[in-house]
Amino acid sequence: MRPPTILGKTTVPAVDAPSVTPPPLPAHAPPGFHLLAKPSGSTCNIDCTYCFFLSKESLYPNDKHRMSEATLEAYLRQLLESHRTPQVTVAWQGGEPTLMKLDFFRRAVKLVEHYRRPGQAVQHTFQTNGLLLDDDWCLFFKQHHFLVGLSVDGPRELHDTYRVDRRRQGTFDLVMRGWRYLRKHEVDFNILCTVNAANQQHGRTVYRFFRDELGAKWVQFIPIIERATEQTIRIANQGWTEQAGTKRLLYTQTGNLVTDRTVGAEHYGRFLIDIFEEWVRNDVGQVYVQLFDVTLEAFFGRHLLCIHAPTCGYGPALEHNGDLYSCDHFVEPKYKLGNIHQTHLLELVASPEQRKFGQDKRDTLTAQCRDCKVRNWCNGGCPKDRFALSRDGEPGQNYLCPGLERFFTHTGPTFNVMVQLLRQNRPPADVMAWVAEQDARQGAYRPCPCGSGKKFRFCHGDKAPNSPFSGVSRDLTTP
Numbered sequence: 001m002r003p004p005t006i007l008g009k010t011t012v013p014a015v016d017a018p019s020v021t022p023p024p025l026p027a028h029a030p031p032g033f034h035l036l037a038k039p040s041g042s043t044c045n046i047d048c049t050y051c052f053f054l055s056k057e058s059l060y061p062n063d064k065h066r067m068s069e070a071t072l073e074a075y076l077r078q079l080l081e082s083h084r085t086p087q088v089t090v091a092w093q094g095g096e097p098t099l100m101k102l103d104f105f106r107r108a109v110k111l112v113e114h115y116r117r118p119g120q121a122v123q124h125t126f127q128t129n130g131l132l133l134d135d136d137w138c139l140f141f142k143q144h145h146f147l148v149g150l151s152v153d154g155p156r157e158l159h160d161t162y163r164v165d166r167r168r169q170g171t172f173d174l175v176m177r178g179w180r181y182l183r184k185h186e187v188d189f190n191i192l193c194t195v196n197a198a199n200q201q202h203g204r205t206v207y208r209f210f211r212d213e214l215g216a217k218w219v220q221f222i223p224i225i226e227r228a229t230e231q232t233i234r235i236a237n238q239g240w241t242e243q244a245g246t247k248r249l250l251y252t253q254t255g256n257l258v259t260d261r262t263v264g265a266e267h268y269g270r271f272l273i274d275i276f277e278e279w280v281r282n283d284v285g286q287v288y289v290q291l292f293d294v295t296l297e298a299f300f301g302r303h304l305l306c307i308h309a310p311t312c313g314y315g316p317a318l319e320h321n322g323d324l325y326s327c328d329h330f331v332e333p334k335y336k337l338g339n340i341h342q343t344h345l346l347e348l349v350a351s352p353e354q355r356k357f358g359q360d361k362r363d364t365l366t367a368q369c370r371d372c373k374v375r376n377w378c379n380g381g382c383p384k385d386r387f388a389l390s391r392d393g394e395p396g397q398n399y400l401c402p403g404l405e406r407f408f409t410h411t412g413p414t415f416n417v418m419v420q421l422l423r424q425n426r427p428p429a430d431v432m433a434w435v436a437e438q439d440a441r442q443g444a445y446r447p448c449p450c451g452s453g454k455k456f457r458f459c460h461g462d463k464a465p466n467s468p469f470s471g472v473s474r475d476l477t478t479p
């Protein structure tokens with residue numbers, strides 16, 4: 001965990017905004033939640049082929065997609081009023097939030113300081129594609145202890161497959177320029193990497209690139225799963241960008257087909273195992289991989305990631321105009337909870353609709369999930385991905401299930417060793433010595449435990465090959 005950020009007090013000029021007063025504490029109000037705010041809606045300065053969020057623009061036709069001063073003030077005030085936890089996260093996302101310009105976030109920081117209660121610590125997080133980062137942005141991030149998430153899909157060849165601009169040119173060089181600014185100003189950053197059809201067979205290469213070339217200490221992997229129907233699959237396969245002469249197709253979580261860019265279910269599991277086998281030999285306690293960390297926590301009954309928690313519903317998404325949706329993945333009319341200019345944020349988050357949304361995650365598990373040996377860690381995955389058939393032919397199985405089952409089954413025994421270490425008040429990093437001992441005992445020429453079919457020595461062992469992809473200059477002095 002990162003230390004909480006406590007910012008200095010500043011004053012804020014009054015904003016002429018309609019004021020929604022805080023409700024009496026609603027029954028079932030959560031003590032805290034993790035809201036993702038989209039100040040520039042879903043608009044972006046690049047056009048990643050797999051990004052169906054771009055299509056959400058069509059929910060707000062003839063709109064500038066920019067958060068107003070009044071909405072910014074109402075949002076931050078209500079967010080801070082709603083929390084009864086000592087730490088509050090203010091998470092900026094998009095689209096691309098840098099399109100809002102720096103002054104918007106300067107004002108946001110001032111508003112947070114104005115409305116923050118004594119003892120309330122605030123962590124700002126900011127997810128960006130990195131293209132517009134420069135000295136000014138990074139000085140600001142550093143000054144206010146922002147945690148910045150940078151979207152990178154791996155080395156150049158893998159990144160540039162789908163992360164392209166409107167002319168379909170790869171964005172790798174521009175993202176690396178942004179990364180250099182982050183490093184130059186020593187901004188805390190993590191890497192957000194999608195797992196897709198292009199990089200799914202290169203888990204270790206992708207991970208090593210982040211660790212060795214980018215110096216990343218925090219890494220998060222997100223599977224790309226783009227659903228489509230018989231009617232939409234052809235257009236969907238071309239990408240969610242504006243096609244010549246046609247409007248963008250509005251993406252909704254419907255259909256049981258997937259695009260060509262979607263990660264294969266089995267591949268997803270292999271990708272994670274490939275990285276796990278590298279991490280558990282070298283990097284435990286040094287590199288934070290979100291899924292590994294939350295899996296270890298789950299052994300102690302703490303579910304820190306909604307996707308693998310029994311229930312969800314504490315991660316709503318706020319659009320630029322104050323509309324609140326159940327989740328970032330369900331920004332569609334059916335899941336709109338209301339607008340914060342009419343109803344207080346806490347009332348929307350604690351509403352019966354939102355509670356049902358979160359509890360349905362547990363209540364709609366298939367029989368296969370309910371009986372599954374790794375259910376306590378997996379919990380059926382995200383409902384948005386439950387469009388496959390179970391082994392018995394029951395609808396509602398997670399599309400990723402074969403990969404999830406493989407990953408949790410494979411890693412469970414090693415996590416169990418870490419659990420035992422923690423119970424003995426020893427650091428989980430001691431697992432690396434245990435793994436080294438196992439490796440020595442079982443020999444260098446046995447099949448590699450990652451399941452690649454190669455000999456251990458030439459896979460995750462000491463003669464593991466280097467990346468087949470080119471690296472990046474580590475010159476940090478010339479952004």
Ligand code: SF4
Nearest residue numbers: 306307312313327382
């Ligand atoms: S729908 Fe999925 S991403 Fe959204 S809150 Fe639930 S588990 Fe998390």
Ligand code: SF4
Nearest residue numbers: 369372378380401405
């Ligand atoms: S591994 Fe598959 S069956 Fe098991 S809980 Fe996860 S989605 Fe359900």
